[in-house]
Amino acid sequence: MSQNQKELLGLGRLEYLQALVTEFQVTESSEAKEQVLANLANFAYDPRNYEYLRQLKVLDLFLDMLTEDNETLVEFALGGLCNLCLDKINKDYILEAGGVAAVVNCLASANEETVLSAVTSLMYLTTPQSCQEITTLPVIECMLRFSLSTNRRLRNLATIFLEDYCSPLQVDKARTLTRHTAVGIPLPKDEGSTAGSLDDLP
Amino acid sequence: MAAVDTAESSRGSEVGGVCQHHAQQTICASRARYREGRRPRAVKVYTVNLESRYLLIQGVPALGVMKELIELFALYGTIEEYNPLDGYPAEEFTEVYLIKFLKIQSARIAKRKLDERSFFGSLLHVCYAPEFESVQETRDKLRDRRKYIAKATNAKEQSLETKQDSSVHSSKIMQLDRGSWTSETAISKWNPATYTQDFGQSCCTLSLKHVISPSEQHYQNMLAAPHYTGDCATTSTCFSQRTRMDQRPQQRVHNTLSCWNLERKVPSDEGLGRFMPRTTQLQERKRRRDEDNKLALLGRETNKEIIIGPRLPEIPKIDMDDHSLNTSANLIRNRLKKIAVPVQTSNSPEELSVKNQTKQVIKQRRRI
Numbered sequence: 001m002s003q004n005q006k007e008l009l010g011l012g013r014l015e016y017l018q019a020l021v022t023e024f025q026v027t028e029s030s031e032a033k034e035q036v037l038a039n040l041a042n043f044a045y046d047p048r049n050y051e052y053l054r055q056l057k058v059l060d061l062f063l064d065m066l067t068e069d070n071e072t073l074v075e076f077a078l079g080g081l082c083n084l085c086l087d088k089i090n091k092d093y094i095l096e097a098g099g100v101a102a103v104v105n106c107l108a109s110a111n112e113e114t115v116l117s118a119v120t121s122l123m124y125l126t127t128p129q130s131c132q133e134i135t136t137l138p139v140i141e142c143m144l145r146f147s148l149s150t151n152r153r154l155r156n157l158a159t160i161f162l163e164d165y166c167s168p169l170q171v172d173k174a175r176t177l178t179r180h181t182a183v184g185i186p187l188p189k190d191e192g193s194t195a196g197s198l199d200d201l202p
Numbered sequence: 203m204a205a206v207d208t209a210e211s212s213r214g215s216e217v218g219g220v221c222q223h224h225a226q227q228t229i230c231a232s233r234a235r236y237r238e239g240r241r242p243r244a245v246k247v248y249t250v251n252l253e254s255r256y257l258l259i260q261g262v263p264a265l266g267v268m269k270e271l272i273e274l275f276a277l278y279g280t281i282e283e284y285n286p287l288d289g290y291p292a293e294e295f296t297e298v299y300l301i302k303f304l305k306i307q308s309a310r311i312a313k314r315k316l317d318e319r320s321f322f323g324s325l326l327h328v329c330y331a332p333e334f335e336s337v338q339e340t341r342d343k344l345r346d347r348r349k350y351i352a353k354a355t356n357a358k359e360q361s362l363e364t365k366q367d368s369s370v371h372s373s374k375i376m377q378l379d380r381g382s383w384t385s386e387t388a389i390s391k392w393n394p395a396t397y398t399q400d401f402g403q404s405c406c407t408l409s410l411k412h413v414i415s416p417s418e419q420h421y422q423n424m425l426a427a428p429h430y431t432g433d434c435a436t437t438s439t440c441f442s443q444r445t446r447m448d449q450r451p452q453q454r455v456h457n458t459l460s461c462w463n464l465e466r467k468v469p470s471d472e473g474l475g476r477f478m479p480r481t482t483q484l485q486e487r488k489r490r491r492d493e494d495n496k497l498a499l500l501g502r503e504t505n506k507e508i509i510i511g512p513r514l515p516e517i518p519k520i521d522m523d524d525h526s527l528n529t530s531a532n533l534i535r536n537r538l539k540k541i542a543v544p545v546q547t548s549n550s551p552e553e554l555s556v557k558n559q560t561k562q563v564i565k566q567r568r569r570i
Contacts, residue, residue, distance in 0.1 A: 019236065034245060035233055041247040047354035079247035086351040116251040120344065152333045153251065156340040164341070 014052045017043060021056050034072050037065065041080030050087050059084070059093055066102040075114045078106055082117040085124045100125060100133050107142050112151065119146070119157040126165055135166050140174040250347045254332035255282075255306050255339070257313060259299045260292065263324045268299070271321070275301050278315065279308020296324060300331060306343065490521045 017040070024036040040058055043049045053059065058080070065077030081099070084090045094100075103125070106118040122134050143166075146158035162171050227244035262271055272284055283302040290298040303309040309330065317328040335343065522528050 016236075023234065031232055032234065035230060035237065038245045038247050039237060045248060047351055050355070076247045079249045082249045082251070083247075086348055087355050089355075113247075113249075113252070117249055120249070120251055123344065124348070152335075153340075156335060156337045157251070159337050160341050160344065 013049065014055070017049070017052050017056055017058070021058065021061065024061070030070060034070075034076065037073055037076040037080070041076045041083060044080040044083040047087065050084060050090060053084065054089065054093070059090060060097070063094070063097055063099055063102055066106060071109070071111050071114070074106060074109065075111050075117070078103065078114055078117040078121065082121045082124070085121050091125060091127065095125060095127070095130050100130060104134075104136075104139055107139070112154070115146075116153055116157060119143070119154070119161055123157075123161055123165055131165070135170055137170075137174055137177065140166055140170055141178050144171070144174055144178055250344060251332065252330055253306060253310065254330040254335060254343065255303045255309050256331040256334040257301045257303070257309050258287075258329050258331040259301065259316075260296070260327040260329075261321075261324050262297045262299055262326065263322045264295050264297050265322055267322050271299060272301070274316065274321070275312050278303075278312035280304040300334060302334075306346065487521070487523070490523070494521045 020036050020039055020043075024033060024040070027033055027036070040053070040061070044053060044058070044062075062077040062080045065073045066081075068074055068077075081094065081103070085094055085099075100122070103118050103121050106114050109115055109118070122139070126134050140162070143158045143161045146154050147162060149155045149158070227246065229243065230245045257275070259271065259275075262268075268286065272281060275281060275284075280303065281301055282304045283300075285300055287298045287300050292298045301312075303312070313328045313330065316326055319326050319328075332340070332343075520531070522531055
């Protein structure tokens with residue numbers, strides 16, 4: 001295996017990442033796809049790789065995967081986005097590519113890690129320009145519900161989101177709206193259109 | 203090594219309850235060869251949410267070895283708190299402990315080093331336990347990550363800038379960048395949680411000030427600027443080495459134009475040079491020097507000087523691999539000739555080495 005490591009070093013970081021991306025695109029096996037995506041997402045944790053990942057269009061790859069049916073692929077891709085979205089260039093790119101809507105959709109996932117990554121990514125993607133798009137009423141309502149969750153990690157993140165990224169006015173508004181609806185209704189699959197779905201309630 | 207299956211059922215249970223991410227996942231055995239790591243691992247993505255200063259240690263044999271366990275973990279950093287988790291479901295004859303490190307980096311290393319480690323005849327299973335964090339601790343963790351990325355990416359940006367455009371353009375570009383930085387400050391004003399980028403910013407504004415500050419000082423400041431960033435430390439040292447010997451005359455002559463050129467060319471030059479093997483570089487330099495010497499001699503012939511016998515110890519013409527460098531070097535040489543006495547008394551080591559080179563060169567040139 002040390003031989004393998006040497007080969008890896010000889011390959012160079014960019015070439016190695018390129019090999020991963022190529023395998024991801026070529027492979028038919030969903031297992032291999034998951035493994036490679038996890039690899040890329042973990043590489044996205046280290047700022048030293050950002051330049052390479054941008055060159056290889058891995059950001060687009062992550063964004064594309066958010067709409068996959070395979071829950072694991074979504075989890076890994078969102079983990080990757082969460083890892084690299086603090087960098088200014090990456091952040092601008094994701095915002096430009098309509099990443100907010102895609103991430104907001106993931107709030108409705110049944111997978112714990114996916115939801116956690118989504119909440120953190122939304123916080124990290126917030127800029128003066130993007131905050132209007134992020135702190136919408138449905139999202140704040142969703143965070144209010146998360147802040148009552150028994151899952152402490154989710155509760156903590158949602159609390160931080162509400163306290164640090166939303167104005168008290170926004171939160172109050174969302175709260176009064178929620179009061180009129182029954183608590184605990186699972187989020188609809190399409191989070192983006194929840195504003196309309198409030199009317200659909202009995 | 204079998205996964206704790208009970209974890210599956212109780213996701214999102216009470217505080218301190220078993221969480222899914224604590225269940226040890228089965229190791230992935232189907233990786234392509236080039237993706238194999240040193241150790242077999244499960245397929246998992248780590249994010250800031252998953253890591254924590256809290257570590258959960260499962261599989262500690264119930265032999266009253268808490269002291270030994272804590273001592274082992276304390277090797278990797280200061281432990282702020284630790285306690286056994288009595289209510290936590292554990293395999294028979296084992297205990298579960300919770301350890302809170304002072305720094306997240308200690309937790310990272312301890313996890314990497316001690317997971318799957320044999321401890322009193324049993325394998326430890328170490329994992330992050332972010333569900334024990336308070337809201338404030340989670341907030342700090344997120345902020346630290348933000349701070350870290352800001353620092354890492356700003357440093358990179360800055361080093362790129364100093365490499366690319368420490369010339370006159372820099373002031374313009376810097377101003378542009380400054381615009382983007384102020385937009386960052388706008389965020390931090392707008393949101394108290396994001397004020398953490400300050401470090402990187404102050405670093406940048408510092409160098410900005412250097413650039414803006416007028417007159418001869420800015421020359422030195424530009425020299426100092428690259429030192430902030432670890433990345434181009436090598437460049438900057440070569441850079442200052444070369445320029446230092448020129449500095450004194452430069453300050454008096456204050457030929458800003460040549461000094462700008464100097465700054466712009468040298469780093470890019472060195473940057474390229476780094477990819478060339480040293481021996482090749484030396485050979486190339488020698489070849490150029492020889493060529494130069496020949497040219498100089500040829501030039502002399504038109505001056506009616508016949509090349510017989512040893513040449514007088516003139517100040518040699520060292521090729522600096524670059525036209526503008528040579529121009530400025532010539533300027534300096536001329537200046538040195540004029541003020542030869544005071545400068546020579548205050549020889550810097552660089553100058554000495556230059557002199558040594560002179561002697562060698564003279565020897566080479568000697569013809570009989």
